[in-house]
Structures are given as C-alpha cells and as structure tokens.
Amino acid sequence: MTSTPTLYRATFMHTPTSPFADPHALHTSADGGVLVEGGLIRATGTYADLKATHPEVAVQDLRGGLLLAGFIDTHVHFPQVRVVGGLGMPLLEWLERNALPEEARLADQTYARAVAQEFTRALVQSGTTTALVFGSHFAPAVDLLFEEASRLGLRTVAGLVVGDRLLRPELHTTPQRAYDEGLALAQKWHGVGRNLYAVTPRFSLSASEGLLEACGALMRQMPDLRFTSHINENDAEIATVRELFPDAPDYLGTYEQAGLVGRRSVLAHNVHPTDRELGVMAAHDCTAAHCPCSNSALGSGFFPLGRHLAAGVHVSLGTDVGGGTGFSMLKEGLQAYFMQQLLGPEGVPLTPAHLLYLATLAGAQALDLQDQVGDFSVGKQFDAALVKPAAGTPLRAVFDHADSEDRLLAATFASGTSADLAAVWMGGEVVYSRA
Ligand SMILES: O=c1[nH]c(=O)c2nc[nH]c2[nH]1
Ligand SMILES: [Zn+2]
Numbered sequence: 001m002t003s004t005p006t007l008y009r010a011t012f013m014h015t016p017t018s019p020f021a022d023p024h025a026l027h028t029s030a031d032g033g034v035l036v037e038g039g040l041i042r043a044t045g046t047y048a049d050l051k052a053t054h055p056e057v058a059v060q061d062l063r064g065g066l067l068l069a070g071f072i073d074t075h076v077h078f079p080q081v082r083v084v085g086g087l088g089m090p091l092l093e094w095l096e097r098n099a100l101p102e103e104a105r106l107a108d109q110t111y112a113r114a115v116a117q118e119f120t121r122a123l124v125q126s127g128t129t130t131a132l133v134f135g136s137h138f139a140p141a142v143d144l145l146f147e148e149a150s151r152l153g154l155r156t157v158a159g160l161v162v163g164d165r166l167l168r169p170e171l172h173t174t175p176q177r178a179y180d181e182g183l184a185l186a187q188k189w190h191g192v193g194r195n196l197y198a199v200t201p202r203f204s205l206s207a208s209e210g211l212l213e214a215c216g217a218l219m220r221q222m223p224d225l226r227f228t229s230h231i232n233e234n235d236a237e238i239a240t241v242r243e244l245f246p247d248a249p250d251y252l253g254t255y256e257q258a259g260l261v262g263r264r265s266v267l268a269h270n271v272h273p274t275d276r277e278l279g280v281m282a283a284h285d286c287t288a289a290h291c292p293c294s295n296s297a298l299g300s301g302f303f304p305l306g307r308h309l310a311a312g313v314h315v316s317l318g319t320d321v322g323g324g325t326g327f328s329m330l331k332e333g334l335q336a337y338f339m340q341q342l343l344g345p346e347g348v349p350l351t352p353a354h355l356l357y358l359a360t361l362a363g364a365q366a367l368d369l370q371d372q373v374g375d376f377s378v379g380k381q382f383d384a385a386l387v388k389p390a391a392g393t394p395l396r397a398v399f400d401h402a403d404s405e406d407r408l409l410a411a412t413f414a415s416g417t418s419a420d421l422a423a424v425w426m427g428g429e430v431v432y433s434r435a
Contacts, residue, residue, distance in 0.1 A: 005037040006428075007054060009047045010062035010386070013409055014069045014375040015357040020309060026353035027376075028405045034067070036382040039428035044376050064399070065388030065422060066408045068356065069375050070129025071329035072363025075228070075268040075289040075318025077134040078145050078158070079103045079112075081119045084322040091234035091298050091323070099322065103137060103161075104170050112141035116148040124152055124432045126327035126418045127385030129425075130363065130373055132228055132266055132289070132318070133158035134200060137171040139181040146189045153426045155383070157226050157367055159198040160185055162215070163206030175214035182218045186225060194427070196226060196367075198266075203230040204241045204254040212258035219259065226264045226367060228289075229255065232277070233269035234300050252277040261286055266366050268318060269294075270308070271301040278311035287314045287366035290358070292335035294320035302339055305348045316366040317358040329359040330416045337413070352409040381427050387412050388422035390434075395420055 012032045019025035033050035035043040035057065043050060051059070079102060086098030106112040123131055135142040135158045142160050149156035162178040163171060173181075182199060190197035199215045201207040207215075219225055232238055232251050241251050248254045252273075255261050265286035270277075273288075281288065290303050308315050318324075319332050333355035340347035350358075364374030373383050387408075389395035398411040412420070424432040 003038045005035060005042065005054070005057045007047075007050055007057045007059045008034045008036065008062055008067065009059055010034070010065065010067040011405060011408065012067040012376060013356065013405065015353060015361050016375045016377050018362070019351065019353040019357050025357060030405055031063075034376055034382070036428050039381055041376055041378055041380050041382050043378060062386055062388070065386045066399075066412060068127070068385050068387060069360045070373065070383035070385055070424065070426065071127045071359045072130040072316070072367070072374065073123065073128045073319050073327070073329055074132045074266055074287070074316040074363045074366050075134070075291055076123070076131055076321050076324075076327070078119045079106045079115060079136050079141070080322030081115055081122060084324075084326060086322065087297055089298070090236065091300060092236055094298055094323065100168050100171065104168055106136045106141040107138050107170065109140050109144065112136065112138065113144050113148070116141070116144045119145070120148045120152050120154055122327045123154060124424055125421070126329065127421050127424050128327065128329060129383035129385070130155035130367065130369065131157070132198060132226070132363075132367060134228070135159050135161050137161050137163065137173070139185060142185055143188070146195050150193050150195065153194060153429065153431055155194040155369075155373065155426065157196040157198050159200035159228070161200050161202050162211060163202040164208050164211045166206050167202070173211075175208070175210040178211055179214040179218055182215075183221065186218070186222055190222065190225060197222075198226040198228045199260070201229050203237070204245065204251060205237055209245070209258070212254065212260065216258040216260055226266065227260050227262065228266045228268065229260070231255070231267040231270050232272045234298070235272065238272060250274050250277055252280055256280060264368050266316070268320065269300065269303075271295055271303050273304070273307070275311070278307060278313055282312035285314065287316050289316050289318040289366065290336060291318045291320035291324055291332070292339050293325045293332055294323035296335060296339070297325055298323050302343055304346070305340055306346055309348065314362070314365060315358070316362040328418050330413050333359050333413050352406065352413055355413045356409060382425055383427065384425045385421055386423045387416055387420050389416075389420045393420070
C-alpha cells in the first residue's frame with residue numbers, strides 16, 4: 001500500500017447518513033478534494049481548501065467524472081457467474097434447471113478457480129469493493145474464492161453454502177460436516193486481510209433443523225461471524241418451508257429458533273414477509289437484502305420497501321447474480337426505483353440519494369462495517385469508483401451538459417453501466433483501471 005498522501009481532486013458525492021432518516025444525507029462537492037494516506041481518508045472538503053492546507057501533497061486530477069464510494073453488494077452468488085440469463089422460470093424450477101447443475105460443477109477445483117477469477121474480476125470491474133457472497137457447497141471452492149478475492153484486495157464476506165435436503169445429492173452435506181468445514185474455513189479466513197466469514201445455509205427449504213442448529217453452533221463458537229441466507233422469496237418456496245417446519249411460526253422462525261437472527265444477519269429477498277417477521281427483524285436489527293433485478297427476472301414479486309421501513313427493518317441492495325441479471329449496482333438501484341414507481345401509492349419514491357445510500361452505506365451497515373467503508377467520512381478506507389463516461393457515449397453528453405451535480409448522479413443510475421467506470425480503488429490502491 002502506498003503511504004504517500006494523495007489529494008484526489010474530483011466532483012464527489014456520498015451519503016454519510018441515511019436519506020430515509022435525514023433529508024440532507026447526500027453530500028456533494030463540485031470541485032472537491034479527498035486526502036488519502038495509508039489507504040485511509042484523512043480529510044475531505046473543497047479542493048481549494050485542502051490544497052491550501054496541504055500544498056506539498058501530490059494531486060490526482062479526476063475532474064470530468066463523478067467519484068462515488070465503492071459499491072457494496074450484499075447478496076451475490078459466486079458459483080452462478082456463468083448462468084446469468086436463465087430467464088422465464090420461477091425460483092424452484094430455475095434452481096433445478098439452471099443454478100444447481102452449475103453449482104455441482106464447482107466440485108472440480110480447476111473449474112472453481114476459473115469461476116472464482118471471473119467472479120472477483122466482475123465485481124471489481126463493476127465498482128463493487130465489498131460483497132457479501134454466497135460461496136459454494138464445496139469447501140475447496142470457497143477456499144479458492146477467498147484466495148482470488150485476496151489477490152485482488154476485494155473486501156469479501158463469504159462462507160460455505162450448506163444444505164442437506166432437496167438439492168442435488170452431490171450438494172448435500174451433514175450437520176457435523178457443515179460445522180467442521182465451516183469452522184475450518186472461518187478459522188482460516190475470518191479477519192484475515194479484508195476477508196470475513198459468513199455462516200450460509202442455502203435456505204430453510206434445503207436445511208433440516210439439525211443443519212440450522214449446526215449453523216447456530218458455529219455462530220456461537222465464533223460470535224463475530226456474519227450470517228446470511230434466503231427468505232420469503234417465492235410463494236411455492238414459502239409454502240414448502242411451512243410444510244417442512246410445522247412448528248415454526250413462519251419462515252423467519254426457522255432461522256430464529258436456531259439463533260441465527262441478529263445484528264449481523266442479512267436475509268436476501270423478503271418479498272413476502274408477515275408483520276411478525278418484520279417486527280422480529282427490526283427488533284434484532286438484522287437486514288433484508290433487496291434484489292430487485294432477481295425479483296423481476298424470476299417473477300418473485302414486488303419488494304414491500306414501505307412495510308420494511310415502517311417496521312424499522314434495515315434494507316440494503318444485492319445483485320443476486322445469477323438469479324439477478326448482472327453485477328452492476330447502478331442497474332440494481334435503478335430497478336429498485338422502477339419497482340417502487342410501479343407499486344403506485346404503496347411504493348416508496350426513491351431519489352438518487354436513496355439509490356446511492358442503498359448501494360453503499362446501507363450495505364456497510366448491514367455487514368457491521370460502517371466504521372470502515374460506505375462513504376468518504378474521515379477515517380474510513382478509500383474504497384471508491386470513478387464514473388467517467390468515455391468520449392462519444394450518451395452519458396458523456398449528459399455529464400458535459402448537466403446543469404447540476406444532482407443531475408450527474410441521477411443520470412449515472414439511470415443509464416450508467418460498468419463501462420462508464422474509469423477506475424476503482426480499494427484501501428487507497430487502484431484495483432481496476434479502464435484501458
Ligand atoms: O435467488 C435465489 N438464488 C439462489 O441461488 C437460491 N437458493 C435458494 N434460494 C435462492 N434464491
Ligand atoms: Zn440468492
């Protein structure tokens with residue numbers, strides 16, 4: 001890591017607070033400066049002020065672009081890079097025909113390494129600097145994922161995916177094996193470099209009570225671990241879970257009774273929650289990871305964002321590759337906006353500030369990493385993405401003629417793609433630079 005201080009001169013925007021609670025959450029600096037040293041943000045302000053107080057410091061001129069905090073994807077599947085685009089099927093059919101056959105291929109470590117490289121590169125090239133990743137059902141493949149992520153410096157929260165029924169037999173494990181392999185991986189990777197470990201039962205449909213208890217035992221053994229799974233995504237899935245767990249009050253209850261719902265739990269989807277579930281999620285301060293592209297592609301339904309917010313449930317954003325349609329958190333934000341618009345009076349009107357927050361700080365909060373990443377506050381890591389559309393592109397035309405900085409952010413979410421990113425930094429180091 002370079003410890004020489006650098007002053008980045010840029011138009012920058014970030015959300016140090018939530019726009020759902022604070023109308024002034026979006027901070028914008030038109031000709032701003034971000035002073036970075038040792039990978040950390042030391043000061044922010046206007047470029048002129050920072051240059052005056054630090055005249056000796058090297059300047060990197062990023063003008064002509066829009067510097068954003070690195071994106072935080074809180075739900076994405078490592079083994080599913082190659083099966084994006086399995087359209088036209090609801091969840092359970094999509095799993096059987098599209099996702100699980102591919103997940104079985106990761107038993108082969110040469111195959112798994114190639115997929116891990118494709119996956120980590122795709123995240124970085126999309127401006128994602130932190131990700132909560134559904135790993136593989138195979139421990140060696142999870143090892144490879146952490147290796148490849150470490151090579152790039154990606155902040156990765158991931159774990160062994162476990163299930164012991166209703167998948168393909170080669171993907172099934174046992175409670176004891178899930179515990180042993182999970183513990184070994186967590187001991188090897190949790191807190192090492194930028195990696196953290198997440199206990200990851202696939203979903204209650206594919207997990208016996210014993211398996212969920214083994215997950216709970218692992219969380220008690222290492223209380224600092226994160227927890228993630230799926231919940232309330234699809235009507236047929238929910239009905240099956242109710243049949244499999246007749247004594248649980250609802251879907252969330254299956255995780256709750258194993259001690260898996262807490263501050264560091266992230267549950268993906270939650271498209272069809274009950275009021276009881278929302279109340280419990282709020283009480284435990286856990287997170288619903290909203291995956292609007294996946295919900296649209298699989299026809300899972302409209303995420304009730306208004307009900308989550310009214311109940312006090314924290315919400316973040318996930319691409320859910322490969323149920324989702326790609327790695328872009330810009331596209332994910334736009335789809336979240338579309339779906340709330342289409343809900344009419346029940347929808348929550350989302351502004352570009354909300355989208356930026358959902359794509360950045362909300363994810364940091366979900367992972368309990370808000371002291372380290374998520375915005376450009378002093379003391380945080382310099383994880384950042386520079387949106388700088390190339391000459392001749394339509395977004396470049398908007399950037400060149402925008403009458404306000406807000407317009408840049410709105411246009412970035414409305415039509416920006418990963419190709420519009422010129423550079424990505426993690427911990428102050430450039431990890432991606434457009435050719
Ligand atoms: O969107 C989803 N993708 C998956 O891979 C999966 N597994 C269980 N439930 C799931 N939902
Ligand atoms: Zn998923």
